[in-house]
Amino acid sequence: MRIAFVNTLQELAEKNKNIMLLTGDLGYSVFERYIKLFPKQFINMGVSEQNMTGVAAGLAIENKIPFIYSIVPFVTMRNFEQIRNDICYQNLNVKIIGVGAGFSYGSYGHTHHGLEDIGILRILANLTIICPGDPIETELAVKKAIEIKGPVYIRLGRAGEAIVHDKRPKFSVGKGLIIKEGKDITIVATGTMLHTGLEVSKELKNKGISVRLISMHTIKPFDSEAIIDSAKKTKAIFSLEEHSIIGGLGSAVSEVLAENNINTVFKRLGVSDRFTKEIGDQEYMRKVNGLSIGSIVEVILKSLNHA
Amino acid sequence: MLSKKRIEFLNKSAKEVRKNIIQMSTRAKSAHTGGALSCVEILVSLYFEIMNVDPKNPYDENRDRLVFSKAHDAKALYAVLAERGYSNKRILDGYEMNGGKLPGHSTRHCMPGVEVSAGSLGHGLAMAVGIAYAGKIDSKKHKVFCIISDGECDEGSTWEAILFAGHHKLDNLVAIVDYNKLQGFGYTKDVLDLEPFSQKWKSFGWETVEVDGHNFSELIKILNKIPIKINKPTVVIANTIKGLGGVSTHIDKISSQYKPPTKEEAEEVIRRLDSE
Numbered sequence: 001m002r003i004a005f006v007n008t009l010q011e012l013a014e015k016n017k018n019i020m021l022l023t024g025d026l027g028y029s030v031f032e033r034y035i036k037l038f039p040k041q042f043i044n045m046g047v048s049e050q051n052m053t054g055v056a057a058g059l060a061i062e063n064k065i066p067f068i069y070s071i072v073p074f075v076t077m078r079n080f081e082q083i084r085n086d087i088c089y090q091n092l093n094v095k096i097i098g099v100g101a102g103f104s105y106g107s108y109g110h111t112h113h114g115l116e117d118i119g120i121l122r123i124l125a126n127l128t129i130i131c132p133g134d135p136i137e138t139e140l141a142v143k144k145a146i147e148i149k150g151p152v153y154i155r156l157g158r159a160g161e162a163i164v165h166d167k168r169p170k171f172s173v174g175k176g177l178i179i180k181e182g183k184d185i186t187i188v189a190t191g192t193m194l195h196t197g198l199e200v201s202k203e204l205k206n207k208g209i210s211v212r213l214i215s216m217h218t219i220k221p222f223d224s225e226a227i228i229d230s231a232k233k234t235k236a237i238f239s240l241e242e243h244s245i246i247g248g249l250g251s252a253v254s255e256v257l258a259e260n261n262i263n264t265v266f267k268r269l270g271v272s273d274r275f276t277k278e279i280g281d282q283e284y285m286r287k288v289n290g291l292s293i294g295s296i297v298e299v300i301l302k303s304l305n306h307a
Numbered sequence: 308m309l310s311k312k313r314i315e316f317l318n319k320s321a322k323e324v325r326k327n328i329i330q331m332s333t334r335a336k337s338a339h340t341g342g343a344l345s346c347v348e349i350l351v352s353l354y355f356e357i358m359n360v361d362p363k364n365p366y367d368e369n370r371d372r373l374v375f376s377k378a379h380d381a382k383a384l385y386a387v388l389a390e391r392g393y394s395n396k397r398i399l400d401g402y403e404m405n406g407g408k409l410p411g412h413s414t415r416h417c418m419p420g421v422e423v424s425a426g427s428l429g430h431g432l433a434m435a436v437g438i439a440y441a442g443k444i445d446s447k448k449h450k451v452f453c454i455i456s457d458g459e460c461d462e463g464s465t466w467e468a469i470l471f472a473g474h475h476k477l478d479n480l481v482a483i484v485d486y487n488k489l490q491g492f493g494y495t496k497d498v499l500d501l502e503p504f505s506q507k508w509k510s511f512g513w514e515t516v517e518v519d520g521h522n523f524s525e526l527i528k529i530l531n532k533i534p535i536k537i538n539k540p541t542v543v544i545a546n547t548i549k550g551l552g553g554v555s556t557h558i559d560k561i562s563s564q565y566k567p568p569t570k571e572e573a574e575e576v577i578r579r580l581d582s583e
Contacts, residue, residue: 040444048471050429051464053433054464055436055437055440057437058433060437086424086434089414
């Protein structure tokens with residue numbers, strides 16, 4: 001996803017000289033070509049995310065379009081108040097790029113995990129939140145973000161994410177993409193869990209369960225209609241995200257179901273409310289947190305039997 | 308050199324600004340009066356003598372910019388902007404009042420001329436740096452001024468911005484510290500000593516000057532020389548007195564940060580200012 005991001009940004013930066021890439025001293029083996037092509041549209045801010053965010057606000061006041069880049073916790077938490085006051089309060093045209101969604105930096109330990117960012121950012125007015133589900137959605141998200149004259153957070157994985165879409169979908173911000181139709185249950189997946197959602201739906205198909213799979217790439221504004229529609233068309237809804245079960249996609253879906261008096265089987269699949277003690281790579285961390293394909297299938301089947 | 312007449316005019320403007328600050332404080336029973344009073348001469352110097360601005364065209368792209376980072380003292384900014392003609396003075400009546408237009412901490416465009424929203428300490432300088440950096444990219448000639456408080460220099464984010472501006476040689480940037488030496492809950496020397504203050508900035512690549520922040524001749528002489536050194540941002544450490552010109556019992560006292568003048572105190576201050 002990082003590569004899809006930088007390639008897209010390169011394409012845009014060539015046409016739009018106001019685009020600037022600011023990094024918190026990250027980007028080794030990712031940004032070299034961009035820097036070579038557009039040295040004036042790049043600043044390595046050093047390891048100072050608060051300053052990076054404030055400077056981005058200043059640049060945006062002067063009509064630049066800064067993209068600020070770092071690992072999820074550093075570009076959303078260290079500088080949270082700058083995002084709130086400098087960027088969202090002033091509704092400035094700054095794009096926040098977080099890499100390392102969920103356990104993308106699994107073995108680095110919890111300081112580097114991105115598990116609470118959606119929760120803390122979803123409450124900020126004026127902010128659009130996009131979690132692309134694969135490299136193709138990444139490219140489309142970055143292109144759409146430029147069209148929005150205001151703050152956007154784009155939550156990326158890291159590297160090597162599988163491609164889910166076989167062709168370029170019609171991508172609009174705030175509108176979930178139906179990856180496949182199904183009549184029994186709906187899986188609403190976001191970001192780095194989209195591909196897992198696809199694998200889970202294949203497994204379930206083998207067990208005779210037809211899955212409607214939605215890529216909910218935009219968390220804010222949230223596509224309530226897609227949830228209401230899914231509740232009508234299928235008998236159960238499962239939200240799937242590489243994020244705490246508190247505050248993220250699962251919470252957004254719950255809000256829609258509750259406020260629309262929809263009584264359906266529903267379960268949030270995500271990371272439970274704990275700091276994981278185990279150490280391991282992304283796949284391992286997902287597994288110990290119940291987010292492997294096998295455990296998701298198991299939880300879904302169990303929920304359906306209870307229904 | 309400023310003519311005697313011009314100095315008289317600036318003194319008179321400062322007096323009007325102080326009267327409005329006192330009235331706003333009393334009307335809204337608001338805090339942060341001392342820090343508003345300590346930066347009056349700084350703001351009057353900038354808006355009446357130094358900055359290239361046009362109140363009739365407040366967002367001209369070639370204007371000099373002011374980022375008022377110590378936004379808790381916003382009523383000083385509002386009063387100066389009104390005095391300079393950015394807005395009718397009646398807008399000041401709504402300061403911190405229900406349904407008014409002017410919040411306790413200045414917000415971008417809440418009145419013409421207010422460039423950024425601030426209020427949480429340690430945010431303004433970074434934004435000023437971004438504005439100055441953009442000016443450099445676009446080869447613009449305007450300057451960017453940023454007024455910060457001494458208390459804000461406790462914030463790590465302020466020093467991140469100082470480090471960055473020095474490294475990038477932003478000589479179109481001027482930080483002015485309203486160094487009244489009193490912060491939220493004590494004297495800076497007792498809370499977190501900033502000294503040797505000037506040396507700290509210098510070691511981060513800035514050109515530093517110290518002035519009497521209530522002396523128009525000194526302030527204007529220095530501010531006219533900016534950039535003092537090519538390729539270096541400038542910091543003007545303005546030695547000031549918190550609460551100066553306000554209620555006499557609050558001058559240089561922490562109470563000036565919190566206690567609004569009573570109606571009687573306000574009347575007395577205004578009488579005194581009028582008779583000076």
